[in-house]
Amino acid sequence: MGETLETPGRIEPCCLEVVSEEISGLVAMLAARSAKLGARLRPKTAAHLADLVRIVNCYYSNLIEGHDTNPRDIERALGGELAEEAGRRALQVEAAAHVQVQRAVDGMAAAGRLPEPASVDFVRWLHREFYRDVPPDMLHVGNGERPFEMEPGAFRTRPEHDVVVGRHVPPSSERVDDFMRHFESRYRFASMGPDTRIMAMAAAHHRLAYIHPFPDGNGRVARLMSHAMAHAAGVGACGLWPISRGLALGLSSHGEYGRMMDYADTPRQGALDGRGNLSLRALTEFSAWFLRVCVNQVTFMDALVDPDRLRERLRAYVERDERLRPEAGLILNEVLSTGEMVRGDTARVTGLTEQAAGDLLGTLTDDGILASDTTMGPVSFRFTVHVAEILLPGLLPQA
Structure with a gap:
């Protein structure tokens, strides 16, 4: 590889030199719709829905990597219930790690x-x-002449770490x-305005993959x-939309993500294609696609959690379960x-006797749709995989 291409300038352009009307519109749309989504639900309800969104994000991120981990298995793994079969158990551990990292990211964001x-x-x-906690065999990289053990958090540094990804040869x-x-210097948010940050999300996503800093x-x-x-x-939006779901499904086909990432690898195509090593036109089209995916997922989630539609599904939830009274x-x-209800309010809300109201609340908590943080604490929604299949149609794959 030539010395010029082994300089960091190889990933330029890192940002869009001219912002098109389409991208400006997508940035404004994403900002507005994510703000609306973030305000849709009471904080307690939103926090528990974010728990489910992490499972959704994990499922689709793993699917992109060719690992089809059942969402129920992810949920079981988070509860410490692992399969006996080694391969399935390894996928559960991998998935639980993903969810836990995203939970930590969401927590840091909420705390500023x-x-x-x-x-x-x-x-x-x-x-x-x-x-950090995956089985040792998941750190084993390479089946050829130079296999090695990957160190979590460590960049590629040795010749045996060199890779080829499809047609792309990373640095x-x-x-x-x-x-x-x-x-890091090109995507430092502290030096960017709000709109530039949103646009940078797309470019940074591709450029990190282009560098391919880790062995795996x-x-x-x-x-x-x-x-x-x-x-x-x-x-x-409080962690309420799953970016990996959008990338995995694409806008019209499941293979779009890979094709668009490959397209963004395109070298500069002449004097009218920017001033960097890579194609500015390809980066612009990739950025527009990426932002459309984001808008698509935010819009999908906003419609899914619309309170009026949720109430309709809650009514159907009750009607389909013969154990539940109206x-x-x-x-x-x-x-x-x-957002949450004190247990003692159940009789007032339903007009039932204390005993009947308590029994009804017990059935709802047994079903998992409501729960509390303490034994007798206020109840709030819990969006388990089972509940989501009824209340949030389309968010998870068909069982």
Whole structure:
């Protein structure tokens, strides 16, 4: 590889030199719709829905990597219930690690402690946290002449770490650190305005994958970084939309993500195609596609959690379960309106006797749609995979 292409400038352009009307519109749309989504639900309800969104994000991120992990298995793994079969158990451990990293990112964002999402330290932290507790065989990389054990959080540094990804030859391992320092400087949010941050999400996603800083796990890290960037750019909507679902499904076909990432690898095509090593036209089209995917997912989730539509599905939820009295709908609507309900209010809300109201609430908690943080604490919604299949149609794959 030529010396010129082994300089960090190889990933330029990192940002769009001219912002098209289409991209300006997508940025404005994403900002507006994510703000609307973030305000749709009561904080307690939103927090528990975010728990489910992490499972959705994990499922689709793994699917992109060719690992079809059943959402129920992910949920079981988070509860400590692992399969006996080794391969299935390994996928559960991998999935649980993804969810836990995303939960940590969401927690930092909610507390206002999220670091620069494109910083070297944060990118390495994402990788280290993801791989920290996985089985040793998941750290084994390569089946050819030079297999090695990957160190969680460590960039490629040795010749045996050099890789080829499809048609793309990433920077050699000895130069990864220089490339990542350049990456950090070009995508530092502290120096960007709100709109620029949103646009940078797309470009940074591709350029991190282009550098391929780790021996393995780069796709997952890039998608987790993009999730963090959405928070830092002000479009995270309390963690209520799953970016990996959009990337996996695409806008018209499941293969779009790979094709668009490959297209963004295109070298500069002449004097009218920007001033960097890579094609500005390809980066612009990739950015527009990526932002359309984001808008698509935010719009989908906003329609899914529209309170009026949720109430209709809650009514259907009650009607389909012969164990539930019609008054169960009154309880569920009260929790939807207030975020949580004191147990002692059940009789008042339903008009039933204390005993009948308590029994009805017990059936709802046994079913898993309502729960409390303490034995006798207020109840709030819990969006288990079972509940989601009824209340949030289309969010998860068909069972």
